[in-house]
Amino acid sequence: MFNKILISCVISLLTLSARADELTINPENPKNYMVVKGDTLWDISARFLQQPWRWPEIWGDNPQIDNPHLIYPGDIVSLKYEDGRPVLNLQRGNPRSVTGRNVKLSPTIHSTQNVEAIQSIPVDAIQQFLEQSIVLDKNEIEQWPYIVSSNDGRLMASTGSTIYVRGLPEESKIVKYSIYRKGASYVDPKKDNEKVVGEILGFEAIYVGDAIIEKRGDPASAIITIADREVMKGDRLFPHVDEAITNEFVPRTTNNEMKGRIISVIDGVSQIAQYQVVVLNLGKKQGLEVGNVLGVYQSSYVVRDTTGPIITKDNPQEDIETAKEINDAGGDLSKIFVRVVHAIINSVNSFDERYLAPANTQVMSENVSLPEEYVGVVMVLKTFSKVSYAMVMETKGPMHVLDKIRSL
Numbered sequence: 001m002f003n004k005i006l007i008s009c010v011i012s013l014l015t016l017s018a019r020a021d022e023l024t025i026n027p028e029n030p031k032n033y034m035v036v037k038g039d040t041l042w043d044i045s046a047r048f049l050q051q052p053w054r055w056p057e058i059w060g061d062n063p064q065i066d067n068p069h070l071i072y073p074g075d076i077v078s079l080k081y082e083d084g085r086p087v088l089n090l091q092r093g094n095p096r097s098v099t100g101r102n103v104k105l106s107p108t109i110h111s112t113q114n115v116e117a118i119q120s121i122p123v124d125a126i127q128q129f130l131e132q133s134i135v136l137d138k139n140e141i142e143q144w145p146y147i148v149s150s151n152d153g154r155l156m157a158s159t160g161s162t163i164y165v166r167g168l169p170e171e172s173k174i175v176k177y178s179i180y181r182k183g184a185s186y187v188d189p190k191k192d193n194e195k196v197v198g199e200i201l202g203f204e205a206i207y208v209g210d211a212i213i214e215k216r217g218d219p220a221s222a223i224i225t226i227a228d229r230e231v232m233k234g235d236r237l238f239p240h241v242d243e244a245i246t247n248e249f250v251p252r253t254t255n256n257e258m259k260g261r262i263i264s265v266i267d268g269v270s271q272i273a274q275y276q277v278v279v280l281n282l283g284k285k286q287g288l289e290v291g292n293v294l295g296v297y298q299s300s301y302v303v304r305d306t307t308g309p310i311i312t313k314d315n316p317q318e319d320i321e322t323a324k325e326i327n328d329a330g331g332d333l334s335k336i337f338v339r340v341v342h343a344i345i346n347s348v349n350s351f352d353e354r355y356l357a358p359a360n361t362q363v364m365s366e367n368v369s370l371p372e373e374y375v376g377v378v379m380v381l382k383t384f385s386k387v388s389y390a391m392v393m394e395t396k397g398p399m400h401v402l403d404k405i406r407s408l
Helices: 002-021 041-048 052-057 124-132 316-328 332-355
Strands: 032-034 076-082 085-091 134-136 146-150 162-166 176-187 200-215 220-227 236-239 259-265 277-280 293-298 302-305 310-312 361-363 366-369 373-383 388-395 404-407
Touching (some): 041 052, 041 076, 041 085, 052 388, 124 373, 134 176, 176 259, 200 236, 277 373, 293 388
Antiparallel strands (some): 076 085, 134 200, 293 404, 373 388
16 A cells, blocks of 8 residues: 555656646747736736746745735836746836846735736636625525515515515524525536436526615515615525635646536636636535636537548449340340440449549548647636636637636
8 A cells, every 4th residue: 555655646746747847938928028007917927938827836935125926017027047947037117116126026916905016817807706606505595595575566676675585594693695596507517428417516696686684573674785686586695795805816736637627607608718707517525726727628529521431332233233234135246235335334434433533432421529629728716515616818719618627
């Protein structure tokens, strides 16, 4: 057993070494780059590295200046080599100048500390979604308190409306609740002996709004304070949680080799683009963590080949019938005539075979599986038990639901 463990450790170390050796500098890197408003750390790293998610490997600490973890518009990032190893250096621009001083850059960007500092990745547009998004286990939402009606009896309500809620715990002193609606299920597309297993990995809980309890009882009354969409009878209430999602996403490879698929895309578009959020069929149970980076590979699409392969029409039955026809001819003259006719036919067929192949061929239609193609990179932003949300950081080709993902 000890030998097996030792061998596994050695293999792991070799794998990590191989990954480190694969770090590739972008041959078109600018050598020096001035940061501009709207840049992200990922964008800047992509100018210098072909694998921008590996920036922590070539950026160190900044002990020489205040707030060394922040990068601002006007700062200059440059590529240097120290002992043959590539290092990205930072020179402060005005007004935060550090005259003649180069400092190594830190891999994290604390954008919450200063609004001018650039972010590591562009999360502003999805910040609210990440804070409010929930994935639930089967039937979990059915245990939550629910809206039975509004004060005017309408099916839908909005901000400022009074709603009536059943199922609140009598002993609860919680006042502020978030309103959710049960969404679509996330289904695992894995196959078992060529049969789709179809395990339900969780249910999307769609954020609807917030409400404050005014009067307890059965039913209790509440006021809708925020409504992102129409509040409906049957929507569920969950204690409000002020969860601050960090902007300090540090990319890194997974600790273990992982394989999975994209099983959904937020907002349900058919083709996935850069910076969209996708759902992966991997989660905390598989060891996936926030910041993990995975490659996306276009699934092996099956196409119908209606062009080839070309098969020559061999027809032995036709040869047998020709011989019989000659043998059955009455006299020698008739047999000669039949041979002449068939010689002409054979000459025409020979011409077809040489110059008009389609005239003497048949097409065999069949399904062909296309090879996998690398189409991009995703970074994990939020993990749940069996699924995760990830942002598409790079696209190298068309990306779709059910495309494969695996460790880089």
